[in-house]
Amino acid sequence: MLETTLCGVTLKNPVIAASGTFGFGAEYSEFFDVSRLGGICTKGLTLHPREGNPGLRVWETPAGMMNSVGLQNPGIPVFLERELPRMRTLGTAIIANVGGGDLEEYVEGVRLVSGADGVDIIELNISCPNVREGGMAFGIKCDVAASVVAAVRPVCAKPLMVKLSPNAEDITAMAVACERAGADAVSLVNTFKALAIDIHTRKAVFDNVTAGLSGPCIKPIALRMVWEVANAVHIPVVGIGGIATWQDALEFIMAGATAVQVGTATFVKPTAMLDIVDGLERYRADEHLTSLATVCNILGTVPKL
Amino acid sequence: MLETTLCGVTLKNPVIAASGTFGFGAEYSEFFDVSRLGGICTKGLTLHPREGNPGLRVWETPAGMMNSVGLQNPGIPVFLERELPRMRTLGTAIIANVGGGDLEEYVEGVRLVSGADGVDIIELNISCPNVREGGMAFGIKCDVAASVVAAVRPVCAKPLMVKLSPNAEDITAMAVACERAGADAVSLVNTFKALAIDIHTRKAVFDNVTAGLSGPCIKPIALRMVWEVANAVHIPVVGIGGIATWQDALEFIMAGATAVQVGTATFVKPTAMLDIVDGLERYRADEHLTSLATVCNILGTVPKL
Amino acid sequence: MTVPSPAHVEGVTVLSQEHLTDDVYRLTVATTTGGTPGQFYMVRAWEREPLLARPISVHSVDEDTVSFLYQVRGRGTELLSHLQQGGTVALTGPLGHGFHTEELRGRIAIVTGGIGIAPMFCLARTLPPGDVTVIAGFKSTPYAVAQFTDLGMDVRIATEDGCDGTRGFCTEIFDPHIYDMVVTCGPMPMMARVAHLCAEAGAPCQASLEAHMACGVGACLVCSCATVLGNKRVCADGPVFDAAEVIWHA
Amino acid sequence: MTVPSPAHVEGVTVLSQEHLTDDVYRLTVATTTGGTPGQFYMVRAWEREPLLARPISVHSVDEDTVSFLYQVRGRGTELLSHLQQGGTVALTGPLGHGFHTEELRGRIAIVTGGIGIAPMFCLARTLPPGDVTVIAGFKSTPYAVAQFTDLGMDVRIATEDGCDGTRGFCTEIFDPHIYDMVVTCGPMPMMARVAHLCAEAGAPCQASLEAHMACGVGACLVCSCATVLGNKRVCADGPVFDAAEVIWHA
């Protein structure tokens, strides 16, 4: 059995669709039974609707892709009214990914979502690299991150998972700071800040110049960060970054992740997450494990450098 | 003409073999005319000889590889006696990459190399992620990095280029700190700290647990860092990270690099650097540029977030 | 026509690969997943690189085959062109909303630029041939136009190098005033021009847009295009849009 | 024998690909770059993934061909096995220092485990057949042994499943005392055992080591093995080492 408990919420299995790669769950429902997933993270939500970034929004890189979607979303009120009721029928845990341009938007956003029935966990996105107005700044400095977490904590009645940026100055210290500020879990990583230049036009490919890198290329770095963070905090860690196979997912679990999120791999193969669930279950059975918790965080602690 | 001046040293072209990927130049001389390169960085040198790391030393990842060589090298005295005279016959600029386990080893190492004829530039490696005793620690915190640079500066009669780690908390601030401390140039990036787990043995693939990630997978992130650093310092920047084609090299130049270093790509194709030199020269001619300086740093400055 | 429901299928067999001209190919695969005119598939003919599948329109559909007409543009389409009979592809689709065929009444112009002709054959087969004029522009040698003539349609050709038909752009031989309905597909600047001409002439126009895609199904928002109704997803809200709604950039 | 100088050549034509058994193949390519027994090439039969080329020993050499005998282990060797006549590979080599043939005098044992037999044919061709005993171990069905018998050599086989020859490991049918010189190639634990037996019996032993490689030419130091003389590069200082110098790990 792959059943996993994350912040008191029971997931059927530890495989969750990553924010921004699975819409609000409806699109991929046409392709497979999404109730077989451990959970779904919504596209990043903000209090006010946003149109996202202008210009080209995607660019391929070796074993990866860059995106500059920005936080395009209908705003939390519309989400709650139109999308959430539909999402609740999908038969899997719903994780609302909440972003913001400033502290107040975060607090108001979380307050609203927290009051809604049917959201199981709130994932606080302090790490979107594609929003000029602020998202990123929150994800870089420990104390800034901690201040957002501390500000939303009192208004958040739901389990609060903080999504960390690999662009943080010190992601381990940031995780610890978020834990102290009241986070119930951390998820990592969001996309890496990256650059692509069109040598013909002699300009950056993206209007925002930089964009967020995801996909298999980032996996080795993301895995290292998950391992370091898992060894520094006492709250659950959700591993994200380039997971494409059940073996990748298992590596994250062995590095200390309680659950994983899969993003880019779904674009490559819509049913990638089901393959991961099936592969993990096969592994568990073959290895005669009662649960994957047995192999979670088995590398041991981070050696002192 | 691709002639490039780096810290007062004239390079035939801006394409340099990256440290640790080209030995002391002899091996690849069997395959091509290495005098056609802009320069060669030596394997990382330390005052005392080192055996490097035990266990497996290489692992492939999507579009990349991880290495855990550590600073295996014969020690600076042996280098000066045996390798340098041979290197000087190669007909290209020689850049001595100097590492160290502690401040004294850095200072003594740089002093020795600096006194040697035939070394054109010293590249101070404060960023090797594979040395437990210290290398890495120097590459993470600005003030620590600046203190090494300040310590070696007085004993360094040669141009001093500081090689930065992408694992630095804030690579831009670090570059600025190194510039202030006396660096004549910065080169970036070294490898990313990464992790791979063997799910069968349930252990880290590498004895040191983490290892350094290089290759095409890191290019988008490295390019972003080069662009940010080039916009923050007034000294030349040498771009490194996943460069495999002349188009990649040109992207780094457009992002603000005066020259580039190529590492992993040489493993994939021994003559990759010649292809890059030829491609850049063709581009220059086709675009009727007198030099690539025309297209250097043309993205403009880093927008304030 | 009922919209077929999309699926992800791997190991779809290649029945034929025809090299039409220069860099244009027609690939036919064995699948019953079908598609309506203007819909597309995310196509993949490789294992790892490039990372993402490529959107290719349905060129022609039968009960148990789908054909694609495509032009080699970069690595993905080049790998497509290496496919041989008996090889396999992975397909996700059919995707998106195609042409609003119910609106296509009266005198119809199909205006295409280059490989923009790809989705039109499938569409043309649903139209009364006598009502349709195909105005197709190419850089040089035309391709895939005989099939429209075969249907009995009036085909006019413009080529940039003048090697066939009128020298110049297709928009130069297109008079929007004489049509009741226009459908177009081609490079964005060309479609912007067509949309502009149609707007001036008051002719309704349906345009099939291009965008770089990742998911192809509406989940990732990377393929957005600006419309007067806000950002729309080319893959899921389109690829066919009312040209008057699209905000055509310079 | 003069050591040929190495080169990097792309587009080397595949002359044949033979499927010997299970997962073992013999690939022959058209190249005049040659190689001495125990040398290897970095072989690449793909464009981007995997990133690195794979080291494969010279199995047999002619004036204008080189053959490789290889076993499919992972993605790289699997892609090698997809090659067909007329396909192409990129080769860097010949690389490394092969067997010290000048030392091979008297009664010689060639002790191999699995695909470790690959470099031995090339070596065997340089030895007086009557002096050589080949002791080859396999998991199951043996392969590539007939060629040694054809040379007139005494061949003894051990298989783990007992399907041919003696059941067990090749080291169990190898008596180091009756040979003047031993050469070995196979999995590291097996070679460690051979080295140990030879050391006890006082028989000199040359072992061809395996290591994960990146450059293959001695420049990157990722392929190091510990020896009593310090770390050595398997690719450039080896792959053949005096077994007594190697520090065999548990």
Ligand SMILES: Cc1cc2nc3c(=O)[nH]c(=O)nc-3n(C[C@H](O)[C@H](O)[C@H](O)COP(=O)(O)OP(=O)(O)OC[C@H]3O[C@@H](n4cnc5c(N)ncnc54)[C@H](O)[C@@H]3O)c2cc1C
């Ligand atoms: C809905 C839809 C239907 C399409 N139908 C067809 C079709 O039937 N036949 C056909 O030949 N092509 C079609 N295209 C375009 C096709 O998807 C691109 O040519 C293809 O993705 C290029 O991939 P590549 O790897 O060969 O080139 P890349 O290496 O990815 O790019 C080569 C060049 O093409 C540009 N490009 C890449 N992707 C796109 C894109 N999606 N839109 C516009 N420019 C792009 C790049 O910027 C670059 O200039 C369609 C596109 C869309 C969105």
Ligand SMILES: Cc1cc2nc3c(=O)[nH]c(=O)nc-3n(C[C@H](O)[C@H](O)[C@H](O)COP(=O)(O)OP(=O)(O)OC[C@H]3O[C@@H](n4cnc5c(N)ncnc54)[C@H](O)[C@@H]3O)c2cc1C
């Ligand atoms: C000098 C030298 C000569 C060789 N000659 C031959 C030969 O003639 N025929 C032949 O079949 N093989 C030979 N090998 C081994 C061959 O290089 C590996 O089997 C191959 O690199 C595996 O690549 P892969 O992509 O198929 O497998 P991977 O997916 O890379 O790995 C599959 C498995 O093989 C292991 N592996 C990978 N590379 C090596 C390696 N270099 N050494 C040991 N284990 C490895 C991995 O750890 C893994 O368990 C030689 C190796 C060396 C160093």
Ligand SMILES: Cc1cc2nc3c(=O)[nH]c(=O)nc-3n(C[C@H](O)[C@H](O)[C@H](O)COP(=O)(O)O)c2cc1C
């Ligand atoms: C197109 C796209 C949009 C994304 N949007 C969001 C978002 O709105 N909020 C968020 O927290 N993460 C977002 N992400 C980041 C992913 O959730 C995930 O952290 C990242 O892609 C790394 O995982 P992967 O390599 O499996 O894709 C987005 C990623 C992609 C590719």
Ligand SMILES: Cc1cc2nc3c(=O)[nH]c(=O)nc-3n(C[C@H](O)[C@H](O)[C@H](O)COP(=O)(O)O)c2cc1C
């Ligand atoms: C096998 C290997 C060994 C390396 N050794 C060193 C070293 O000794 N000193 C150093 O500064 N960088 C070292 N590097 C880092 C490279 O010089 C370079 O910064 C890095 O590989 C990124 O460039 P690339 O992606 O082109 O390989 C090493 C890299 C590799 C792959």
Ligand code: FES
């Ligand atoms: S490509 Fe993902 S929404 Fe259109």
Ligand code: FES
């Ligand atoms: S593989 Fe690079 S030194 Fe041996």
